[in-house]
Amino acid sequence: FLNSGGGFDRKPQMFNQFGSTAETLSKASAVVLRIGTDAHLYDDPEDVSIAPLLDSKFESEKCEALKRLLALIAQGFDVPNFFPQVVKNVASQSPEVKKLVYLYLLHYAEKRPNEALLSINYFQKDLGDPNPLVRAWALRTMAGIRLHVIAPLALAAVSKCARDPAVYVRRCAANALPKLHDLRLEEHAPAIEELVGILLNDHSPGVVGAAAAAFTSICPNNFKLIRKNYKKLCQILPDVEEWGQILLIGTLLRYVVARHGLVRESLMLSIHGLANNGFCEKDGLVRDLTLDSGDSDKRDSFDANLVSLVSKSYIEGPDEYLSRSNCPDTASSAFDSKETTSIAHNEDVKILLQCTSPLLWSNNSAVVLAAAGVQWIMAPLEDVKKIVKPLLFLLRSSTASKYVVLCNILVFAKAVPSLFAPHFEDFFICSSDAYQVKAHKLEMLSLIATDSSISSILREFENYIKDPDRRFAADTVAAIGLCAKRLPTIPTTCLDGLLALVRQESFAGDLASVDEEAGVLVQAVMSIQTIIERDPLSHEKVIIQLFRSLDSIKVAAARATIIWILGVYCSLGHIIPRMLTTITKYLAWSFKSEASETKLQILNTSAKVLVNAEVDDLQMLKRIVVYVLELGECDISYDVRDRTRFLKKLLSCKLACHEPPEEETVASQENIAAHVVEHVFGRKLKPFSPLALHNRFYLPGSLSQIVLHAAPGYEPLPKPCSFVFEEDSDQLSDYDRHREATADLNGSETGDEDGSSEYDTESSNGSDLSSDGDEKTTTNDAADPLIQISEIAVSSDQEEVRSKKALDLWLDDLEKSGSR
Template sequence: MDNVNLNAFTENAARLGMRIQETFSEHTRDLSITRGGASIFDMPDDKVKNIGKQLDSNSDREKLDAMKRLIALISKGRNVSNYFPQVVKNVASQNLEIRKLVYIYLLRYAEHEPDLALLSINTFQKDLADSSPLIRAMALRVLSGIKVPMICGLVVLAIKKCAADFSPYVRKAAALAIPKAFQLDAGQQPALISVITTLLRDRSPLSIGSAVVAFESVCPTRLDLLHLQYRRLCKILIDVDEWGQVYLLNLLLRYARTMLPKPTVLQQGESTEEEIDADLQLLLVSSEPLVQSKNPAVVLAVVRVFYYAGPPSSTSKVVNPLLRIMHISREVERVVLAYLLIITRAQPQLFSMQYQRFLVRTDDPSQAKRDKIKVMLNLCDVDNHQALLREFIDCADDVDDTVVGDAVHAVGRCAASHSVMHGMSPIRRILSSTKQMSDIVVSNAVLVLKALIQNQLLVDSSAPVSSQSPLSIIFHLARRVDDIKHPQARACVLWLVGQYSAAPGASTVIEGVADWAPDVLRKISKSFNTEGSLVKLQALTLAAKLFLLCPTDQRLGLLCGYVLSLGRYDLNYDVRDRTRMLNALLVGISPTMNGREMEEQSSVILRREQVIKVLFDGKAGIIEENEETFGLHHIPIGSLSLVTGKATLGDSVLPEWLEGGIDPLLRQSEEDVLPVALPPQAISSASSTAAKTLGSAGVTPIVLTPTGSSTPVREAKESHRDLEKFYASGSDKKSSDSESSPEEESEDNLEEGDSAHDSEESQDDTADDESSEEQEHEVTDGSSTKVQQ
């Protein structure tokens, strides 16, 4: 017996060992395929030739390996459409992994082989009724991805079927298939809109985001479809998937600005009061928790809602979330800075205390540096302008010329806005940059200097001539005019020299003219033919201004006449027109300036004071804001154009606010109508048992209430002092009873019969109780006698 058990145990152990070995070999083979993913991409040509044989094989492992190699070849850009017939045969494979790869292949090449793709449609339609929701969703995804217009009707029917599926995952796939069907045939829009309306009423938040994507693709202007769903969509906003929240927030923002009244701010003395619609408040309250999302796109969508739909006080809630996500990655930082350029320009007080978060780092990308400079410039105020000015000056030493140019402009705007011209430290720093930097940087520095000097001289026209005065800076630029090569910068220097070259009352070589001004004109006259048109125009204006200051000086007159004669025969039309205009202005001062006699002039002749008024006065010193430099402020936040700086196709347009909004009753659904609570009814103990027995039959018990006094009045007992009065009262009652009506007598008889019946039953019950007690007594007596025996 022991030998038999030992043999059986040995056989079972051998079988178990073989089973374990086979299972281990199967797993290791799959592991080798998984780890050898790199070999799939670097396969030799002989393995490519074996793909067809593997697809026709009966082994699922071979088919799976072949499909992996086909997908790898597709990812490398190889054309593998010649395997289409063999792949289609495996569309009904029982292996889920093979079927997934087959579906990917069909999505790639179904458009190139529409006839062969139609062969697999029956399989997809069968899969729409599969028990697995994953298979149903995949079948609809592939069926809608086959870009064959002749099957658009079948696709729409499949979408309608899956939109009513009990699985939310399948309904989500149906929503994502709607835009594909709309691209195949735009005539299916009415049918697709009805499906979208059904999906928007879905209770599961899993499919709401995809339904919103379908809505934006098929009917983005049909906001009336959202009336009954608006409040419910706001309430389930927090449960929608992350990317669905982005699309849903943008849709609700468009609905709010189109259908809801704009929030207003009322000024009541020193305090302000905000009026906001209840439905708009619901949107803001529902979206506020989403600022804690890990997805930066969701946070930016919430910021867009609060900025464009909320009252001004609600924008402060997005400050910390924006600063939190700004340092997630460089890509996110780039987008957040684009948002901040708009927000800080409109409400700089929100971030004025956080300016240190925008300081430029050396490892920042060039565009990020430029955006940070612009943001800090928007935040510049009385409290932080000194620190920001030092930061801008440090940024002027950057290796990137574009960053330096923006920094120089920022220095000029900061200095001009907050009156930091005293000390001229920004000016000295900008002047030092002209020695070794590029022409673009020098041009920006000269432009800023021009504006700063204009503003300072307009404020204080009697500025002393010192090493830091504006006139000394102009003298410094005039001496180095040969070192400045950029045409726009040279033109700015010539304009400054001509505008501020007057020196009344000073001991100069030429009376009324600064000593360095004629020398600048002499240098420019030598290179007049090689200068740009901007420099030539300013050179002609400089010559006219110097001649107006001292028309009696012969040398200055000859130099100015020479420059005007060069402009008279220049190739540029603008230069020749400027020359003719200046000759017409100067004809009253020097009749021979333009080479004609006074008698030949038929135009109006101006006096010297009038010409000085024309050429010198009316030059306001301002710094013009360049949209290209300081951002595209007309583009709303949330658009790609704001980030790229160029207009892109497909950017959403933010609608304007409606005057008073639509009737809020249109948004009232059945869920918003609360059931009316019924008043509580008094329940008596007598009717409670009747209600239990009659409740199943649906009969309502009747409770009788007295119509007279609320409390029953008992008759007073008569007091009898002797027997004669007692018997007398009894005879009176009998006589009164005999005089009662027959109906009362019948009622009394019935009551007496009931009471008699009740008394008989009570007597029977009493007799039964007495007999049972006697029997128990006899039993106890019998048992006691047995115990005694």
């Protein structure tokens, strides 16, 4: 084992042999893991032994061939040439072979519709098979063949299976209804909706969940079907599968709103009933009675205008809502008292709140959000706080849905910040959080900060500013400005820190790193601007400090913001007006070296300074402004040149020498120009309204609330009390249908079709137990004309297609052509 250097080789050749042995063992272990599975079916995609296996006499070989076909389909291969041989095996007695044949037919039925029609007769026979799995597979295949010619037959099959004694078959019937509805069979729409009502009355939670999905996609506004089964649906809601619970909760909520309207004691209508509910309004916030009787210091507060906007957004459609979003007075209209209800006298609302309350602790995040949405919209004001702890638990435990939960919590916090104010620590940033989650948590902290919690929040913000992710640090600085604007007790503390940050970042900022350190500097300046807007007169020295820092600040966006502040507050106090000449000279001196956005602000600020200048400095300022305008006219940026020409024309009355006018028309034109200049450059800033920017609210838990626009399929809540039900007419129609059904049953009896089983009798007698009008529903179901659909008159072509003889002749012709 000596090497070329005369020493011993520490890795002799035998170790290489061991390495190759280890690789062989790893391959062998992979092969062992495949034993007992169907993974070997994917190894030979060009297997030519499939056709003989399909014609084999042994069921195991047929099953092997069908599995190979499905493996080829899964790998993207197109194998329609085996269709005739697969169709022959639809008559197999093996359940496994039948299932594989049905999967193959579902895949190629639309591509080979004529051949698929030949197997309809076998599907109808399988609908009467004693095995419920076979009946369900046959129904799934018939509904999956999207052909209008067999739609009546498929509808008859669904009608039959909707009354099947097996739960799985009835669930497959519910899942098949949306497929039939997609065929746009207008003449069968009432029959499909009636089947939805039958399945909604089922006693099995699995069937009810599938029926709720069918109701949502077929007839989401047919609330008569819900009214008949409302209490039963509420009782069975906790037992329905999780994804069915989401749809069923939304359906029940829509029914209650359409039937009874919104609850007067709820948060959504609290703004419209201030005089009756004991609220008081002050400073734009409406304060409720103490939620916890033992804690008299904690009082719930909410923004009345924002709550009203949220309630209107839930009710209005996307088009109407977007058209109203630009309306300046969004809370002017109130709900009619006839469109509201009281929870004390409405049992339907009580039942809905009771059955959704336990679902706040569901394992499914979407179920929690759906249940929280019901409590948020319909629960009394003092019970809304029940949604807080489940949402916070969901925020901590579910990493995958953290962003979605935060988007919905943000809406709740915007309307009622005090709901989450005691739990501000739950929104502290984790190092593993994604950037979008961090941004939402910062917004939450700025919304729910109070005088008692702001000190802890600001200490957290100090650590966030040091984060290596400078975009996140910039967002933190913006959050500090929002906190300072909301809480009047902390602006001084925040200003000191922000000014220190401006001095620190001004040396680190660079034109080449606008997205990094420069972003923090820009946000710091904008946060200072936000604080100044709250009380400009007391922050005159802060504006002067910003002006003195212009020499050290190199970021164009930050310089433009500071110059804008100087222009807006050029007439503020006693110090700034005396510095206007110095400020204007500095801006004129630095104009050539500035970026385009800074040059535009210099032009605007020069115009504002000229308008608000005192008489003593007017002549000097005129010469400086004229010099700046001349520089702007020669600039390489066309935006700067256009702005310069506009300002030069607008300020012509101010820049001209004051001489007595020769004509009255000239004087009147100068007065008009002076008035326009005063209006454009001399007006005060309007108070900032957050509703103008954040007024897009959608139902809690919906995709639209995440993407902030009406996603495809989004439906707002129906108009309150839009569903008016007449009891007398409904009872009369039920009586008429019952009488007609009884007459039909007594007048004629039809025999069962070929291939039917003893389950037909059981399905007609195995109706579900229900209260009130359920007996009528059962009787109507027994005489439902849908059962007679399979006996409709068919053409001779269809009769020939359905015959077994046609199938045999067609297969014989294929075999002969193949032998040739």
